[in-house]
Amino acid sequence: MQAEHRDHVHGSDGHRHPVDFDPTAAGPDPFPPEGVGGRPLRIGIGGPVGSGKTALTAALCRTLGEELELAVVTNDIYTTEDADFLRQAGVLERERIEAVQTGACPHTAIRDDITANLDAVERLCERYSTLDLVLVESGGDNLTAVFSRGLADVQVFVVDVAGGDKVPRKGGPGVTTADLLVINKVDLAERVGADMEVMLADAHRMRGELPVLAQSLTDDPAASAAADWVRQQLAAHRSAVGPAAG
Amino acid sequence: MALRTTTASLAVLTLADARFPGGGHAHSGGLEEAVHRGAVSDPRQLREFLHGRLHGAGAQAAVFAAAAAHAAARRVHPHHWSRLDAEFDARTPSPAQRAASRAQGRGTFRAGRAAWPSEVLDELLTITGSPHHPVVVGVLLGAGASGTPVEAAFVTAYLSVSGPASAAVRLLGLDPFAANAAVAALEHEAEGVAEAAARSAGESPEDLPGTSAPALDLLAQEHQRHHREEVRLFAS
Numbered sequence: 001m002q003a004e005h006r007d008h009v010h011g012s013d014g015h016r017h018p019v020d021f022d023p024t025a026a027g028p029d030p031f032p033p034e035g036v037g038g039r040p041l042r043i044g045i046g047g048p049v050g051s052g053k054t055a056l057t058a059a060l061c062r063t064l065g066e067e068l069e070l071a072v073v074t075n076d077i078y079t080t081e082d083a084d085f086l087r088q089a090g091v092l093e094r095e096r097i098e099a100v101q102t103g104a105c106p107h108t109a110i111r112d113d114i115t116a117n118l119d120a121v122e123r124l125c126e127r128y129s130t131l132d133l134v135l136v137e138s139g140g141d142n143l144t145a146v147f148s149r150g151l152a153d154v155q156v157f158v159v160d161v162a163g164g165d166k167v168p169r170k171g172g173p174g175v176t177t178a179d180l181l182v183i184n185k186v187d188l189a190e191r192v193g194a195d196m197e198v199m200l201a202d203a204h205r206m207r208g209e210l211p212v213l214a215q216s217l218t219d220d221p222a223a224s225a226a227a228d229w230v231r232q233q234l235a236a237h238r239s240a241v242g243p244a245a246g
Numbered sequence: 247m248a249l250r251t252t253t254a255s256l257a258v259l260t261l262a263d264a265r266f267p268g269g270g271h272a273h274s275g276g277l278e279e280a281v282h283r284g285a286v287s288d289p290r291q292l293r294e295f296l297h298g299r300l301h302g303a304g305a306q307a308a309v310f311a312a313a314a315a316h317a318a319a320r321r322v323h324p325h326h327w328s329r330l331d332a333e334f335d336a337r338t339p340s341p342a343q344r345a346a347s348r349a350q351g352r353g354t355f356r357a358g359r360a361a362w363p364s365e366v367l368d369e370l371l372t373i374t375g376s377p378h379h380p381v382v383v384g385v386l387l388g389a390g391a392s393g394t395p396v397e398a399a400f401v402t403a404y405l406s407v408s409g410p411a412s413a414a415v416r417l418l419g420l421d422p423f424a425a426n427a428a429v430a431a432l433e434h435e436a437e438g439v440a441e442a443a444a445r446s447a448g449e450s451p452e453d454l455p456g457t458s459a460p461a462l463d464l465l466a467q468e469h470q471r472h473h474r475e476e477v478r479l480f481a482s
């Protein structure tokens with residue numbers, strides 16, 4: 001939680017930012033990601049159940065599949081539903097999709113014990129030696145579920161307007177620290193009485209300088225803005241570590 | 247009792263900790279399948295299941311963990327790891343259980359290499375990228391950390407019951423105090439399993455004892471079959 005009316009000043013440039021009492025505070029991760037040399041960029045896609053993670057993953061595959069070497073890891077809670085959906089949607093060759101089981105704890109598999117996911121990523125990298133990008137979709141979970149930096153280089157947190165316009169201000173590390181916050185299903189805003197202005201303002205307030213993107217995959221099945229963000233991340237990854245080996 | 251005379255090393259506690267990031271959290275050791283079949287639905291049945299686990303898969307794992315710790319400490323020729331690997335396969339008839347053991351072995355290796363690196367561990371990896379779980383635990387304790395065969399055996403015996411107990415809480419909403427008490431009640435039995443395993447630790451791989459637990463083998467196979475029909479939470 002941030003105190004809204006009490007700013008403090010520090011540093012020689014005298015810049016200001018809100019006083020922060022929350023250990024899961026907003027702002028970019030201060031720690032540089034470790035050793036990513038020569039391997040594909042790994043993007044985590046997390047967020048609550050049904051917010052549109054698989055739909056976004058499918059859209060990114062459709063939009064970027066032609067220009068990039070892509071693969072996907074899904075973390076299904078109870079079934080191989082998400083992996084099957086992606087395979088059936090035909091957005092990617094079947095062998096480019098790996099599903100891992102999460103033992104009833106999806107957040108454990110992406111955060112505390114990432115070994116099954118790393119195995120899946122490694123299997124994909126062995127199968128396709130020239131991958132540019134691996135998208136890791138988490139199982140639908142709660143607002144505290146974020147990816148370990150050991151698994152995802154950058155992460156997207158997907159919430160939807162149908163969950164209510166309160167979600168961004170409820171905060172949690174997903175909302176406050178993800179590298180990109182996607183507010184999905186804006187086409188439904190009117191139906192569910194969600195105030196987009198409030199949602200966006202809350203999201204920006206909670207996240208400081210981190211980007212927020214409002215989208216509707218129904219209106220824009222290509223997820224153009226999110227795909228642009230992914231391209232930027234990939235460019236940054238490549239200039240930091242050089243092109244993928246192989 | 248050998249275990250009581252020494253203080254367990256931090257490595258032993260860490261390897262046995264449910265928070266050790268070796269991929270174990272996604273495995274139920276056949277418990278999910280047993281729940282699905284109605285064989286386990288309350289704390290009493292959980293106790294029975296855990297008793298069977300300890301003396302079946304747990305005892306088998308303990309034997310190989312102790313043998314691996316013993317072998318790692320005396321710096322065996324790398325060929326020895328191939329023999330242990332093959333002999334564990336031979337004593338694990340269910341392909342699903344072999345796969346689960348290798349998956350957890352690989353995860354434990356990944357996490358263990360960062361904490362307790364050793365040349366022996368690297369040698370083990372030249373044999374297979376996915377070694378069996380008890381062998382990895384034995385090598386981690388026997389080479390990188392300062393652990394004894396009986397401690398390696400005790401860790402794997404404990405893990406053989408702690409994983410299913412935690413799965414029971416998640417699957418059945420079982421009282422966590424009851425599930426924990428069910429594990430704690432196995433103290434003397436688990437010590438017995440570990441001590442027996444330590445007694446055979448120096449034998450050649452071919453002569454290591456084999457336990458058999460056909461029901462667990464069948465549960466593991468059924469679990470895998472159901473996986474393909476899309477109704478399982480755990481990887482085993």
Ligand SMILES: Nc1nc2c(ncn2[C@@H]2O[C@H](COP(=O)(O)OP(=O)(O)OP(=O)(O)O)[C@@H](O)[C@H]2O)c(=O)[nH]1
Pocket residue numbers: 047048049050051052053054055056082139140141184185186187188215216217218219
């Ligand atoms: N109206 C509308 N529906 C959407 C949009 N994006 C996704 N959906 C629908 O929302 C439902 C859930 O989407 P998924 O992509 O499966 O959500 P998810 O986050 O992957 O769900 P879990 O993996 O179960 O947590 C599906 O029926 C989608 O078709 C959107 O922008 N607008």
Ligand SMILES: [Mg+2]
Pocket residue numbers: 053054055082137140
């Ligand atoms: Mg999904």
